Amino acid sequence: MSNPIGLIAAKERRALLENQRGLAWLLAFSATLSAFALLLVSNTELSLLDNAQVVYLMVGTVTAAGAVIAVILGSDAFAGERERGTLVPLLTAPITPAQLLTGKAAGLLAAWGVMYVLALPYLWAVGAGGQNLLQAVVYLALFGTPVVLGFGYMAMTLSAWTGGVMTSLVGSLIALLFSIGPLFLDPSLRDSAVGRALDMVNPFAGAINTYDAVIVDSETFSPQLPRLALVVIWLGLMLLAARHAARKPCFR
Amino acid sequence: MLINVENLKLSLNGVSILQDVQLHVAPNQIYGLIGPNGAGKSTTIAVVLGLYAADSGKLELFGKATEKTSADVRRRIGVMPEHAGFYDWMSACDYLAWHANLYGGPRRAIPELLAQVGLEQAGRCPIGRFSQGMRQRLALARALAHGPELLILDEPTNGLDPRGRREIHDLFLSLAREQGVGILLCTHLLDDVDRLCSRIGIIHHGCTVLEGPLAELLGRHGAGGVYRLRLDNVPDAGAMPKEMEMEDRGNGWWCVRLPTDTNPADLWQRLLEHGWRIREIRAEGGGLEDLYIRMTHAAVESRQEGTV
Numbered sequence: 001m002s003n004p005i006g007l008i009a010a011k012e013r014r015a016l017l018e019n020q021r022g023l024a025w026l027l028a029f030s031a032t033l034s035a036f037a038l039l040l041v042s043n044t045e046l047s048l049l050d051n052a053q054v055v056y057l058m059v060g061t062v063t064a065a066g067a068v069i070a071v072i073l074g075s076d077a078f079a080g081e082r083e084r085g086t087l088v089p090l091l092t093a094p095i096t097p098a099q100l101l102t103g104k105a106a107g108l109l110a111a112w113g114v115m116y117v118l119a120l121p122y123l124w125a126v127g128a129g130g131q132n133l134l135q136a137v138v139y140l141a142l143f144g145t146p147v148v149l150g151f152g153y154m155a156m157t158l159s160a161w162t163g164g165v166m167t168s169l170v171g172s173l174i175a176l177l178f179s180i181g182p183l184f185l186d187p188s189l190r191d192s193a194v195g196r197a198l199d200m201v202n203p204f205a206g207a208i209n210t211y212d213a214v215i216v217d218s219e220t221f222s223p224q225l226p227r228l229a230l231v232v233i234w235l236g237l238m239l240l241a242a243r244h245a246a247r248k249p250c251f252r
Numbered sequence: 253m254l255i256n257v258e259n260l261k262l263s264l265n266g267v268s269i270l271q272d273v274q275l276h277v278a279p280n281q282i283y284g285l286i287g288p289n290g291a292g293k294s295t296t297i298a299v300v301l302g303l304y305a306a307d308s309g310k311l312e313l314f315g316k317a318t319e320k321t322s323a324d325v326r327r328r329i330g331v332m333p334e335h336a337g338f339y340d341w342m343s344a345c346d347y348l349a350w351h352a353n354l355y356g357g358p359r360r361a362i363p364e365l366l367a368q369v370g371l372e373q374a375g376r377c378p379i380g381r382f383s384q385g386m387r388q389r390l391a392l393a394r395a396l397a398h399g400p401e402l403l404i405l406d407e408p409t410n411g412l413d414p415r416g417r418r419e420i421h422d423l424f425l426s427l428a429r430e431q432g433v434g435i436l437l438c439t440h441l442l443d444d445v446d447r448l449c450s451r452i453g454i455i456h457h458g459c460t461v462l463e464g465p466l467a468e469l470l471g472r473h474g475a476g477g478v479y480r481l482r483l484d485n486v487p488d489a490g491a492m493p494k495e496m497e498m499e500d501r502g503n504g505w506w507c508v509r510l511p512t513d514t515n516p517a518d519l520w521q522r523l524l525e526h527g528w529r530i531r532e533i534r535a536e537g538g539g540l541e542d543l544y545i546r547m548t549h550a551a552v553e554s555r556q557e558g559t560v
Contacts (some may be wrong), residue, residue: 007353011339019341085337089394092301092331093354094323251303252294 004095005103012107016073016114025072029065029115033122036061040126051130056215058126059136059144060208062119066112066148067176067204073111074155075169077104078249082163087251097246101156105242108152112145132215139214143207143228146235150203151176153238156245163250179204203234253278253315254402254434255300260309262299262458269295273309274460275436275453277402282428282435284449284466286442288548292458293438294334297404300436301331314401327355330400334407334438336391340380344371344390347379352397359398369393370419384411392420396427403427403435409444417444424448446540456548466540470512473543477516478536481506484529491526493519507536 016022040054049057081087090100120137127133154175158168182190182198183205189195199205206227213219257275261268270292277283287293298304300311302321311318313325338347345362352359366375369389374382382390388411395403408424409417425448427433437449445452445466453463462469482505492498495514500507510516516533523530 004354004356007350011350015339015341081337084339085333085335086339087337088303088333088335089331089337089351090354091303092326092329093351094326094356095354096323252298 004093004099005106008090008095008100008103009106009110012073012104013110016107016111022111025069026114026118029069030118032065033058033061033119037122037126051127052132052216052218055123055127055130055133055136056211058119058123059140059211059215062115062123062140063144063147063204063207063211064180066115066144067151067180068173069111069115070108070148070152071155071172071176072169073108074104074152075159075165075172077108077156078160078246079163079165079168080159082249082251083165087249091249091251097249098243101242101246104156105149105152109145109149112148116141116144132218135214135218136211139210139224143210143231146231147203147207150231150235150238151179153235153242157238157241158245160242160245160249163252176204183208200230203231206230206234253312255283255436256310256312256315257296257300258310260296260299260311261307262295262304263307264304269458270299270306271458272460273455273458274463275300276451276463277434277436278451279401279432279434280428281450282424282437282448284445284452285436285438285455286440286445286452286544287455289440291455293455294406295458296455297406297436297438301329301404302326327398328401330395330398330403332391332395332403332405332408334410336387338379338387338390341378343376343378344382344393345375347390348393348397351394355398360396362397365393365397368396368423370416385413385416388412389416389420392423401433403433404438405435406438407440408437409439409441421447442541442544452540454544454547462543462547467512470539470543473546477510477512477539478542479508479510479516480534480536481508481530482532484531485527487526487528493522495519512539 016026036058040049040057078087081090119140123133123136123140127136151172155168155172158171159165162168162171179202182195182202185195190199199209210224210227213224214221253276255275255277257273260270260273260275262270273292273296275283275285275296285293285296295304299306300313300321302318313321314328316325318325342350344366348362348365349359352362363372363375366372369392371386371389371393374386379387379390388408392405392408395405409420412420421444424435424437428435435448437444439445449466451464452466452469454461462473464472478499484504495511496519497509498506499509510519520530520533
């Protein structure tokens with residue numbers, strides 16, 4: 001195989017699955033889901049939630065965890081290579097910045113794919129026999145993937161610009177917190193004009209609100225189109241920023 | 253000409269880094285790019301590799317002007333950066349195969365490559381277990397893996413023991429002489445340059461202060477060797493050979509400079525035959541080291557004069 005994108009993606013995948021650090025992340029993800037699933041079914045108050053709400057919470061948790069992993073991997077994409085001393089050999093190899101970025105993104109997608117597959121048995125465990133489990137699985141792929149990849153691209157942008165893993169990681173995590181934070185506002189605040197305006201530009205809210213609509217309220221696909229457009233635009237913008245940053249990454 | 257750089261200028265964030273750099277590397281040639289820390293050696297390499305875009309000046313690679321180093325040009329270049337980093341969880345064999353595949357096209361057999369750099373026993377070990385010297389060797393193998401015509405090496409012998417250094421020197425000489433590879437060697441180890449390079453460039457504060465064939469430069473700038481002789485007798489001043497220039501004397505020691513075209517061994521023999529009782533001879537730099545010190549010092553002085 002000599003396709004540079006495939007080679008870089010394969011390296012990223014191997015780093016995740018053969019490297020102790022990568023395996024530790026996946027183990028931590030599984031432990032988080034296990035703990036959350038156990039809480040949902042055993043806690044006296046949470047166990048009163050209906051089946052669809054439990055699935056909705058689980059899908060939101062998987063998306064948030066995916067975004068965190070994407071931010072971690074994205075922060076490492078250029079700055080980690082620079083700090084390890086492996087960026088210059090990549091930049092001087094006959095591959096374009098777009099190929100390098102796409103290979104990195106493919107590795108990130110592979111990580112998200114593994115997380116998605118790991119989440120399926122948990123979703124089945126908390127949602128089996130209830131309504132809309134299939135919708136949860138489908139919409140997690142449809143909305144979760146662009147949100148997670150978008151945060152990954154955002155972290156890659158900071159990683160390429162700053163050249164420091166910690167700097168890009170902290171910056172990306174702050175942006176992710178700003179995105180997740182409004183979801184914890186009181187429902188009356190979220191229904192206010194400001195809350196609605198925030199939801200219209202917040203990709204994470206776009207995904208979570210869609211999960212709520214299709215899993216809990218059993219809405220159809222059509223009303224979700226504006227929110228799908230939001231997460232796709234988010235992904236597109238982050239891709240453009242990452243492609244721009246990857247042309248001249250900080251390498252020294 | 254593999255690399256032809258003329259009047260290269262580069263500014264980064266408004267700060268002038270390279271002001272006037274010349275560089276000419278031909279096939280079969282080992283070119284030594286030397287200069288103090290921060291002089292602009294690694295930045296020059298970065299411009300040649302297309303990592304920075306020069307503000308002005310001429311940059312030709314393999315005889316073609318290039319503003320942006322293309323993939324085809326990169327396939328013909330092997331690079332060994334100053335900081336040799338790897339994916340420590342990979343084995344040396346896996347890593348070299350992966351890296352060579354990035355270049356596409358034919359690649360060299362990995363076992364042969366590892367043997368060439370003296371790592372034949374370590375191919376299956378995770379790179380994380382490698383010593384500093386082994387990592388340097390692996391970095392060199394990485395640069396050679398796709399069979400480049402031009403090698404750009406930044407401090408390639410850092411961290412190598414004397415024997416390892418000698419082996420790598422022999423490898424460079426063999427690559428240049430037998431395989432026609434051109435080598436740009438960026439270093440501050442003048443011993444390496446003295447032993448390997450036929451052409452040098454001295455860079456200081458972003459300017460090339462001297463460039464040309466090493467022997468010619470040493471001859472032209474009178475930078476012969478400097479030796480310290482311990483003598484049991486004190487010869488007449490008039491008995492001193494004309495090619496020997498006195499630098500300093502005292503406590504039974506004479507410090508003398510020899511021109512580059514003088515063979516020191518022949519001269520010592522002649523002196524002994526003329527009754528000089530030489531008890532000890534020590535080489536005291538001179539040669540390239542002396543030339544380097546003088547050129548970089550002259551550059552500092554001219555800058556200071558320019559600012560007064």
